Structures are given as structure tokens and as C-alpha cells.
Amino acid sequence: MKNKKDLFRKLAFASADLFGGGSFNIINFLYPGFLALTVGIPAYWCGVIILVARIFDALIDPIIGWFSDRTSSKFGKRRFYLIVCSPLIVGGMFLLFYPFNFPNMALRIIAVLLSHLVFIAVQSTIMIPYYSLSSEISTDYQRRASFNSYRLAFSIFSSILCVAVPGIIVGAFGDARIGYQVMSISFGVMFGLSVLFSGLFAK
Numbered sequence: 001m002k003n004k005k006d007l008f009r010k011l012a013f014a015s016a017d018l019f020g021g022g023s024f025n026i027i028n029f030l031y032p033g034f035l036a037l038t039v040g041i042p043a044y045w046c047g048v049i050i051l052v053a054r055i056f057d058a059l060i061d062p063i064i065g066w067f068s069d070r071t072s073s074k075f076g077k078r079r080f081y082l083i084v085c086s087p088l089i090v091g092g093m094f095l096l097f098y099p100f101n102f103p104n105m106a107l108r109i110i111a112v113l114l115s116h117l118v119f120i121a122v123q124s125t126i127m128i129p130y131y132s133l134s135s136e137i138s139t140d141y142q143r144r145a146s147f148n149s150y151r152l153a154f155s156i157f158s159s160i161l162c163v164a165v166p167g168i169i170v171g172a173f174g175d176a177r178i179g180y181q182v183m184s185i186s187f188g189v190m191f192g193l194s195v196l197f198s199g200l201f202a203k
Helices: 002-015 017-039 043-069 076-096 105-133 141-171 176-201
Strands: none
Touching: 002 017, 002 141, 002 176, 017 043, 017 076, 017 105, 017 141, 017 176, 043 076, 043 105, 076 105, 076 176, 105 176, 141 176
16 A cells, blocks of 8 residues: 555656656747748747747746745645646647737737747746755655656656657648647646646645
8 A cells, every 4th residue: 555655656746747858849849840830930030039038947947946945835835836837838838839920020029939938937937846846755865766767757758759749730730820739738738737746746
């Protein structure tokens, strides 16, 4: 019984890294092409959008860590963020791959940039506390290493899955715009549920 309970906790803890490992690969492999070919943004501005998002990520990470360290709730200072922010993943993914089609290119670029920043904010607000949780999941070194080995396995699995499957989903539709929206919602729901599961049960 104890072993089953321990396994359940390890699986619950590791499940959030389906989002961590998978979302990065979806962005790395699909997002630039989505911006250039589907939204129609020039390559130069695609690069600017991604660069600004990276700078924004670097700026907010320590702020989120600061808030997480000082959070007090019945779910702890880390799991609280996983539970609260898990539903936001669906909206964040949908906005990230929403094919804005404003006639004005400037409006299109601004909309894409803001949607990317929203997703980065959601992603960081989940992953910064989660990565902190990985060092706090147990005071025993061996148990902590075991928990994190499960996390790494889930991350690798999700990374592989998110290299192959999203492109297949997008390509299954005649209209890439629809394909991206279906893909983003599908993976958003999967990521959201995995993070919520981890937040509720990774004690």
C-alpha cells in the first residue's frame, strides 16, 4: 500500500513536466513557421517578437520566484501556483497560436507579441514554482532523486511527443489556421490537466 501511494505521488509530481518539456518543443519547432507562413509576419519581426519574449521571460522569472517564496496557502508555496494557473494554459496556448489576420501589419505584430507575452507569463508562473518544488519534494536525497527521475522521464516523453504530434494535427486539416487552433486547444487541455494533477497531489 505504501509503495502504491509513493508511486502515485511520484507520477503526480512528474506529470507537470509534460507541460515543461512539451510546450518548449512546440514553440521551438512550430511557432516561427506559424508566424511567418500562417499569420504572414515578416521574418525580421518574427525574430523581434521572439527576442522580446525571451527578455520578458528573463525579467519576470526572479519576480515570480520572489512571490512564490513568500506565498502561504494550504497547498504550500509552490503547488498553489500550479493549481491556480493550470486553467490559464488552455487560453495561453490558444492565444499563442491564434492566427490574427488584421489588415494592418502593425496591429498584427502587436497582437502576436502580446499573446506571446501572455503565454510566457503563464508558463513562468507555473514552471518557476514547479522547478523549486523539485528540490523540496523530499528531505531525503534518495527519494528526491527518485522523484526527479520520474520528472525527467515525463519531460523526455513529452518532448518527443510534442516534436511529432502537433505538426501531424496541423497537417490533418486543409486550413492550417484551423489546424493550429485545434492543436493548441488539444495540447492546452492536456498540459492544463497534467499541471492541475501535479498541483493537487504532488505532496
